[in-house]
Amino acid sequence: MTGGSAAGLDEGAIRALVPRVLATLVRRGEDFAAAEDALQEALVEALRVWPDAPPRDPRAWLVAVASRRLVDARRSETARRRREETIHARPGPGExxxxxxxxxxxxxxxxxxxxxxxxxxxxxxxxxxxxxxxxxxxxxxxxxxxxxxxxxxxxxxxxxxxxxxxxxxxxxxxxxxxxxxxxxxxxxxxxxxxxxxxxLTLATDEPEARGLLALMLLNHARLPARLDAAGRIVTLDEQDRSLWDTRETAEGVRVLQSALAAERRGRYQIEAAIAALHNDAATAEETDWPQILAWYDDLLALTDDPIHLDPAAVLARAVAVGHVLGPRDGLRETDRLRDVLGDRHRWSAVRGYLFELDGDHAAAATAYADAASRATNVAERDHLIRRAARARAASAVRSSRDA
Structure with missing residues (x-):
C-alpha cells in the first residue's frame, strides 16, 4: 500500500495488516507473545502519528516500529545494536x-x-x-x-x-x-x-481446504432463514428458501467443483456436496435424498469407527435413510445406535423427526420431549419443546378423529 492517506485506512485494512506484520516478526525468530505485544504498541503509535504523517508503506512502518519496541525491551545496548543490524540487513518481504x-x-x-x-x-x-x-x-x-x-x-x-x-x-x-x-x-x-x-485456500492447493470453504459458504447461505422474526430456530425443511443467499451458494458450488476435480475426496468436500444438494432444492420435497444418502455412505467410509468419531454424520445418515427407504428403516438405523448415542439429545431428536415423518405423532412428541430434557443450548431446547407440543397437538387431533 503506497501513497494513500493513512487517515483513510479502514478497520478492515488494518486488520489485514496485523497477521502479516506479526508473521514477519515471528519468522525473524521473535517470541510470539513479545512480538504481539510490540505490534500492539506499534498500532497505538500508528493511531497517534498516521493522521498527520501517513506512511507510504503502512506494513513496513508497523514492522519497523514493532521491531524497535522489541529492541528497547531487551535493555541491552549490545543486544540493541545487534538486533538493529539484523533488521537493516534483512531484505523486505517478497510476494x-x-x-x-x-x-x-x-x-x-x-x-x-x-x-x-x-x-x-x-x-x-x-x-x-x-x-x-x-x-x-x-x-x-x-x-x-x-x-x-x-x-x-x-x-x-x-x-x-x-x-x-x-x-x-x-x-x-x-x-x-x-x-x-x-x-x-x-x-x-x-x-x-x-x-x-x-x-487459507490462497496459501495451499490442498482440495480439502477448498472443500472446507465451500462447506462454510453453502451453510452460511442459509443463515438468513435459520431464525424467525422472534429469533426462534427454523429447521431446514421449514425454512423460507427465498431468503437463502443465491450468490453465496453459487460461489460455494464453484469452489466445491474445483476441489472435487482433484479427485482426492475428504470429509469437508463430502459434507459440502451434501450441503450443495440441500441448497439446490427449491422446496424440501424436491431434495435429492438418494444422492445425499450416497454421499453419507462415502463420508462414513472414511473411517473405521464413524459412530464414535462422527456421530452427527451417523445420525444425519439415519434421516437420509428415512427419506429414501422409509421412516421405519430410518428408525431401525437409530435403534442400532441406541447403546452408543442413546443418551444424546440429538439421537432422540432424530427419532422424533422420523416418528413424525411416519405419522406417529404420539411417539414423536415423546421423543422430542426427551430430547428437550437433554439439550443444553437454550434455543435448541425451546425449539424441541415446540416440536413436542406440535406433535402432541397433532396426535390429539388424530385421536379425536378416530374416536
Missing part, C-alpha cells in the same frame, strides 16, 4: 512471504501443544485481529476468562521455533470449530471463519 503469512501464522496458533479452545482463541486474536472482548462476547464468556485463555496459549508457545511444517488438518479443524461456534455475540464467527478459510 511469496506475504502470500504465505496467513498460513504461517495459522500454523503457529494451531500448535499441537495447545488445547482446541486455546487454538481457536489465539487464531481469532492473532490471525483474525479480533479484540479479546470481541472473542469473549462471541463465546459468551467474561473478558477476563478469555484474556487468561489467550495468555496461557501465548505462554505455552514461548521459546518455540516455528520452522517445522505444520499440520494443515489441524488448521482446518480449528477453522471449522470457529465456524461451528455459531453466529452469536457481536462478532459473526461464521463470517470470520469464512474470511480466514478464503486466505
Amino acid at each position: 511469496t512471504e506475504e502470500g504465505d503469512d496467513t498460513l504461517f501464522l495459522l500454523f503457529c496458533c494451531c500448535h499441537p501443544d495447545l488445547s482446541p479452545a486455546s487454538q481457536v482463541a489465539l487464531t481469532l486474536r492473532a490471525v483474525g485481529g479480533l479484540t479479546t472482548k470481541e472473542i469473549a462476547d462471541a463465546f459468551f464468556v467474561p473478558e477476563a476468562t478469555m484474556a487468561q485463555r489467550i495468555s496461557r496459549a501465548k505462554r505455552a508457545l514461548a521459546g518455540r521455533r516455528f520452522d517445522q511444517p505444520g499440520d494443515l488438518a489441524v488448521v482446518m479443524r480449528v477453522l471449522y470449530l470457529v465456524y461451528a461456534a455459531g453466529h452469536g455475540g457481536r462478532v459473526d464467527l461464521a463470517a470470520e471463519a469464512i474470511r480466514l478459510a478464503r486466505q
Whole structure:
C-alpha cells in the first residue's frame, strides 16, 4: 500500500495488516507473545502519528516500529545494536512471504501443544485481529476468562521455533470449530471463519481446504432463514428458501467443483456436496435424498469407527435413510445406535423427526420431549419443546378423529 492517506485506512485494512506484520516478526525468530505485544504498541503509535504523517508503506512502518519496541525491551545496548543490524540487513518481504503469512501464522496458533479452545482463541486474536472482548462476547464468556485463555496459549508457545511444517488438518479443524461456534455475540464467527478459510485456500492447493470453504459458504447461505422474526430456530425443511443467499451458494458450488476435480475426496468436500444438494432444492420435497444418502455412505467410509468419531454424520445418515427407504428403516438405523448415542439429545431428536415423518405423532412428541430434557443450548431446547407440543397437538387431533 503506497501513497494513500493513512487517515483513510479502514478497520478492515488494518486488520489485514496485523497477521502479516506479526508473521514477519515471528519468522525473524521473535517470541510470539513479545512480538504481539510490540505490534500492539506499534498500532497505538500508528493511531497517534498516521493522521498527520501517513506512511507510504503502512506494513513496513508497523514492522519497523514493532521491531524497535522489541529492541528497547531487551535493555541491552549490545543486544540493541545487534538486533538493529539484523533488521537493516534483512531484505523486505517478497510476494511469496506475504502470500504465505496467513498460513504461517495459522500454523503457529494451531500448535499441537495447545488445547482446541486455546487454538481457536489465539487464531481469532492473532490471525483474525479480533479484540479479546470481541472473542469473549462471541463465546459468551467474561473478558477476563478469555484474556487468561489467550495468555496461557501465548505462554505455552514461548521459546518455540516455528520452522517445522505444520499440520494443515489441524488448521482446518480449528477453522471449522470457529465456524461451528455459531453466529452469536457481536462478532459473526461464521463470517470470520469464512474470511480466514478464503486466505487459507490462497496459501495451499490442498482440495480439502477448498472443500472446507465451500462447506462454510453453502451453510452460511442459509443463515438468513435459520431464525424467525422472534429469533426462534427454523429447521431446514421449514425454512423460507427465498431468503437463502443465491450468490453465496453459487460461489460455494464453484469452489466445491474445483476441489472435487482433484479427485482426492475428504470429509469437508463430502459434507459440502451434501450441503450443495440441500441448497439446490427449491422446496424440501424436491431434495435429492438418494444422492445425499450416497454421499453419507462415502463420508462414513472414511473411517473405521464413524459412530464414535462422527456421530452427527451417523445420525444425519439415519434421516437420509428415512427419506429414501422409509421412516421405519430410518428408525431401525437409530435403534442400532441406541447403546452408543442413546443418551444424546440429538439421537432422540432424530427419532422424533422420523416418528413424525411416519405419522406417529404420539411417539414423536415423546421423543422430542426427551430430547428437550437433554439439550443444553437454550434455543435448541425451546425449539424441541415446540416440536413436542406440535406433535402432541397433532396426535390429539388424530385421536379425536378416530374416536
